[in-house]
Amino acid sequence: MKQNLFGDILRKTPGGGNYMVNCTLCDFEFNGSYTRVRAHLLKIKGEGVRVCPKVNPTKLSELKRLDNEATLKIENSKKKKVSLPPVSEERKQTSSGGVHQKLKGPLEASFNIQARDALDCEISRMFYFSGLTFHLARSPYYRSAFSYAANTSNLSGYVPPSYNKLRGPLLDKERSHVENLLQPIKNSRKPKGVTIVSDGWSDPQRRPLINFMAINESGPMFLKAIDGSGETKDKDFIVKHMRDVIMEVGPKNVVQIITDNAAFLSVAPTRFASTIIMLKRFRSLKRGLQEMVISNEWSDYKEDNVDNARTVKETLLNDNWWMKVDYILAFTAPIYDVIRKTYTDMATLHLVYETWDSMIEDVRKIIYQHERKAQVEH
Structure with a gap:
């Protein structure tokens, strides 16, 4: 229960700002809002609540004084509407016979110069009061919105969308439209x-x-x-x-x-490059590897794992397998060169643009030559 000087708020009741209130002067309990409490204490009739019988003329005068002070405090706490700047000197000269006298009269009225000046002030006030960036004025949608509102004759009485409408149905509508696009x-x-x-x-x-x-x-x-x-x-x-x-x-x-x-680039190239480096190393050691699997020492190794030893030997002595290694190294060489050049902490995106087309062309030629050679052999 909340207490104040002249009444106790017992509980909230359904509807609007209504509460069950108990008057501490006459012990009268009633349901209502601030309007009824005020009418009860200030003896204002016609508000749906009886007046307080315990309020004498002296008490009534004191209550009215408190009511006026509270009303004044509320009014002072409200945001005051600051008037717009006066019409500029240029506009005053336009309407008072200055250097722009030629615009005075019907011509001035047709241009709505004062109305345009007032609208400029309203828009600029919106920027200053809300802390909007001046870059918003460069947005094509900012200009089209005001142009549409000003040049559409049947929008008299139009009120801009509210806070809830902007963040709710209009946002949903725009998102759905963009997704469709x-x-x-x-x-x-x-x-x-x-x-x-x-x-x-x-x-x-x-x-x-x-x-x-x-x-x-x-x-x-x-x-x-x-x-x-x-x-x-x-x-x-x-x-x-x-x-x-x-x-x-x-x-x-x-x-x-x-x-x-760079962190992501350190993952992808490493896996790709390590495979290429391993194949290059295999290719450089081809003769030594082949001599190893036909040596007597290899026969001793066979006894430890016969199946693996046989597979390794057959692979290293297989000319088709080495041709595949050569083919892989050939068509990945242009890709490997681009990655090697761009694998740095410096900005290298321009290098990718410069070398991309030539890299793709080199890879395409190698693949084409390989496929053509395979067709001829068959």
């Missing part, structure tokens, strides 16, 4: 494939953000942005989020990944 790009992922692009940057609050986008010839599509604040942006962190993005797009739809993140 993006659906053709989503549908093109399977037949055309997609490139996942990851880029790190900092927002105006200096938060480290990582963007993920999906790009193909139908156009780019933003997927998501993650806030890396407080996170160790190592390979595990990047790989986890990259894996989530790939699963969202569909692993079979992803053709390639482009990123400027």
Whole structure:
């Protein structure tokens, strides 16, 4: 139970701001809001509650004084509407016969100069009061919104959308519309494939953000942005989020990944490069490996694991297997060279752009020559 000087608020009752109230002067209990409490104590009739019989003229005068002070305090606490700046000197000269006298009269009225000036002041006040960035004025949607409102004749009495309407139904409507616009790009992922692009940057609050986008010839599509604040942006962190993005797009739809993140680059090239390095080493040791499996010492090793020894020997002496090794090393050499050049902490995305087309062309030639040679041999 809340208590004040002239009444006790017993409990909340259904409807609006109603409470069960007990008058401490006359011990009268009634249901109502501030209006009824005020009418009861100030002896205001016609408000649906009886007046307090314990309020004498002296007490009534004191209560009215308190009521006036409270009303004045409430009014003073309200945000006061600050008047707009007066019409500029240029506008005054326009309407008082100055250098712009030629605009006075019907011509001035047709241009609505004073109304335009007032609207400019209203818009600028919105920026200043709300702390909006001036860059908003460069938005095409900012200009189109006011132009549409000003030039549409049947919008008299229009009121801008409220806080709840902006964050609720209008936001849902815009999101649904954008998703419909993006659906053709989503549908093109399977037949055309997609490139996942990851880029790190900092927002105006200096938060480290990582963007993920999906790009193909139908156009780019933003997927998501993650806030890396407080996170160790190592390979595990990047790989986890990259894996989530790939699963969202569909692993079979992803053709390639482009990123400027060194931690992620330290994972992919290492696995690819280690395989190539191993094959290169095998190729350089071909003669020694073949001599090893036909030596007497190899016969001693056979006794430890006959099946494995036989498989290794057959593989190393198989000319077709070595031809496959040569083919793999040949068509991966251009790719390996690009990765080796870009595997650095410095910005290297421009190098990828410069070498990408030539790399693809070199790989295509090697594959074409290999397939043509295979057809001739068969």
